[in-house]
Amino acid sequence: xxxxxxxxxxxxxxxxxxxxxxxxxxxxxxxxxxxxxxxxxxxxxxxxxxxxxxxxxxxxxxxxxxxxxxxxxxxxxxxxxxxxxxxxxxxxxxxxxxxxxxxxxxxxxxxxxxxxxxxxxxxxxxxxxxxxxxxxxxxxxxxxxxxxxxxxxxxxxxxxxxxxxxxxxxxxxxxxxxxxxxxxxxxxxxxxxxxxxxxxx
Amino acid sequence: xxxxxxxxxxxxxxxxxxxxxxxxxxxxxxxxxxxxxxxxxxxxxxxxxxxxxxxxxxxxxxxxxxxxxxxxxxxxxxxxxxxxxxxxxxxxxxxxxxxxxxxxxxxxxxxxxxxxxxxxxxxxxxxxxxxxxxxxxxxxxxxxxxxxxxxxxxxxxxxxxxxxxxxxxxxxxxxxxxxxxxxxxxxxxxxxxxxxxxxxxxxxxxxxxxxxxxxxxxxxxxxxxxxxxxxxxxxxxxxxxxxxxxxxxxxxxxxxxxxxxxxxxxxxxxxxxxxxxxxxxxxxxxxxxxxxxx
Numbered sequence: 001x002x003x004x005x006x007x008x009x010x011x012x013x014x015x016x017x018x019x020x021x022x023x024x025x026x027x028x029x030x031x032x033x034x035x036x037x038x039x040x041x042x043x044x045x046x047x048x049x050x051x052x053x054x055x056x057x058x059x060x061x062x063x064x065x066x067x068x069x070x071x072x073x074x075x076x077x078x079x080x081x082x083x084x085x086x087x088x089x090x091x092x093x094x095x096x097x098x099x100x101x102x103x104x105x106x107x108x109x110x111x112x113x114x115x116x117x118x119x120x121x122x123x124x125x126x127x128x129x130x131x132x133x134x135x136x137x138x139x140x141x142x143x144x145x146x147x148x149x150x151x152x153x154x155x156x157x158x159x160x161x162x163x164x165x166x167x168x169x170x171x172x173x174x175x176x177x178x179x180x181x182x183x184x185x186x187x188x189x190x191x192x193x194x195x196x197x198x199x200x201x
Numbered sequence: 202x203x204x205x206x207x208x209x210x211x212x213x214x215x216x217x218x219x220x221x222x223x224x225x226x227x228x229x230x231x232x233x234x235x236x237x238x239x240x241x242x243x244x245x246x247x248x249x250x251x252x253x254x255x256x257x258x259x260x261x262x263x264x265x266x267x268x269x270x271x272x273x274x275x276x277x278x279x280x281x282x283x284x285x286x287x288x289x290x291x292x293x294x295x296x297x298x299x300x301x302x303x304x305x306x307x308x309x310x311x312x313x314x315x316x317x318x319x320x321x322x323x324x325x326x327x328x329x330x331x332x333x334x335x336x337x338x339x340x341x342x343x344x345x346x347x348x349x350x351x352x353x354x355x356x357x358x359x360x361x362x363x364x365x366x367x368x369x370x371x372x373x374x375x376x377x378x379x380x381x382x383x384x385x386x387x388x389x390x391x392x393x394x395x396x397x398x399x400x401x402x403x404x405x406x407x408x409x410x411x412x413x414x415x416x417x418x419x420x421x422x423x424x425x426x427x428x429x430x431x432x433x434x435x436x437x438x439x440x441x442x443x444x445x446x447x448x449x450x451x452x453x454x455x456x457x458x459x460x461x462x463x464x465x466x467x468x469x470x471x472x473x474x475x476x477x478x479x480x481x482x483x484x485x486x487x488x489x490x491x492x493x494x495x
Contacts, residue, residue, distance in 0.1 A: 014269070014272060017265065017268050017269065017272070018265050021256065021261055021264055021265050021268070022261070025255065025256030025260075025261050025264070026253035026254055026255045026256055027238070027251065027253055028256075029253070029254065029255075029256045029257075029260070030238055030253045030254065031234070031238065034238075043260050043263070044462050044463070046256070046260065046264060047263070047264045047267050047268075047462065047463075048462065050264050050267075050268050051267070051268055051271050054268055054271070054272065065228055068235065069228060069231050069232055069235065072231035072232075072234055072235050073227050073228060073231040076227070076230065076231055076234060077227070081481055084481070084482075085436055085481055085482055112252070112253060112254075112255050113250050113251070113252050114250060114251045114252075114253060115249065115250050115251075116235055116236075116239060116245060116249045116250055116251050117235075117249070118249075119228070119232045119235075120232050120235040120236055120239070120245060120249065121245060121249045122232070123229070123232035123233050123235065123236045123245075124236045124239075124241075124242040124245035124249075125242070127233065127236055127241075127242040128242035128243065135241075135242070138233060139237055139241075142230050142233045142234050142237065143233075143234055143237040143238075170226055170229045170230060170233070171226075171229075173229040173232065173233065174225045174226055174228070174229040177225065177228060177229055177232065178225055
């Protein structure tokens with residue numbers, strides 16, 4: 001398991017900040033470029049995310065969310081705020097789902113690898129069980145940030161179907177993730193100090 | 202409108218602080234986004250990792266410096282768990298603790314709970330003794346440093362002669378009306394209402410106020426906005442929220458500026474009155490003070 005940088009930051013370890021930028025900078029950068037494109041505004045957005053991570057570190061609880069998921073949540077909210085402030089909709093170029101993919105593909109050969117964690121693995125498993133229409137609708141909503149009506153227009157699905165795909169898909173995943181969190185807590189609380197085993201690193 | 206507005210139409214969490222009001226649905230959405238960034242469910246099934254382009258070195262350096270500067274300027278508002286009530290003397294700018302913090306805090310274990318209680322008990326005595334010893338050595342070896350905003354303002358002016366200064370002028374708002382209406386004070390505004398100083402090279406500044414009315418932080422807070430010639434005028438830089446205590450309202454107070462973004466060419470500083478925690482975009486309905494950069 002990777003060392004938890006947000007816990008170090010919350011403990012006042014200033015040296016964890018550059019480590020955090022090194023570990024998650026690429027992820028936040030990819031998310032920001034996806035929503036905002038390239039430009040100074042994107043750099044500002046990434047900076048804003050890291051300042052918020054620093055401010056929020058004390059509230060991070062690894063039993064509630066994995067660190068990478070927490071980082072993605074903070075980034076999502078900051079970026080959505082920024083898109084709202086701009087009053088800007090995603091551009092037509094981003095609607096075809098290619099420009100972000102190009103970013104990822106182009107980055108792949110020279111990129112840095114980041115462990116996604118159990119929560120993303122569960123999400124992938126859940127998404128993999130959906131049919132292609134449902135998967136596409138969730139992608140357009142969560143990843144491309146399109147409104148329900150824009151998704152309906154793009155997919156030619158009725159608006160009600162779009163809404164129910166999104167709500168059902170996320171709600172099912174939410175329940176699975178909550179169950180995992182609960183199970184984890186119960187497992188940890190049932191492990192007495194005498195029986196808990198140390199795993200050599 | 203983004204997709205998220207439709208996704209969570211009744212969820213006020215989307216309108217506030219990025220941390221406050223954290224919901225399970227957001228966690229699910231974030232986990233999904235990670236999967237899509239990684240290339241989709243099939244890609245993640247093959248190996249639970251993600252390959253991303255590293256943050257450009259120049260941007261990474263800038264962010265490290267910005268966060269370090271932010272930490273330095275806000276030692277009492279850090280993400281650190283122990284800082285919440287260690288505000289130095291005098292009013293300082295608070296972190297934008299928008300409306301959701303309490304609800305978020307209630308969803309998590311208490312901050313101190315992240316450290317096992319047994320460890321805390323075991324080491325607390327040693328830590329306290331060690332801390333006291335180190336503090337004593339530090340005090341002996343280092344002269345006192347400026348700790349109040351007033352001292353830090355003076356220090357900034359002494360160390361950066363190029364720091365700009367702008368005088369506050371009164372807007373039409375009850376928060377400054379009393380001070381603005383005083384006819385027995387013949388001094389110019391910059392002496393009467395206070396001023397703002399800003400060091401461009403350090404990206405640091407302080408506001409000085411005289412006569413700004415006390416506020417009830419549970420009802421409203423003051424918020425600073427910095428207009429920047431390099432940015433769209435519609436989107437000034439958020440300079441943070443702050444309060445004026447009743448005990449300070451009659452005297453002079455100094456507040457540190459907490460610019461959330463780098464400021465290129467500041468042209469105007471404006472104080473608005475907003476809901477507790479501040480806002481992302483101000484309606485500018487209440488504008489008690491303005492300071493035009495000369």
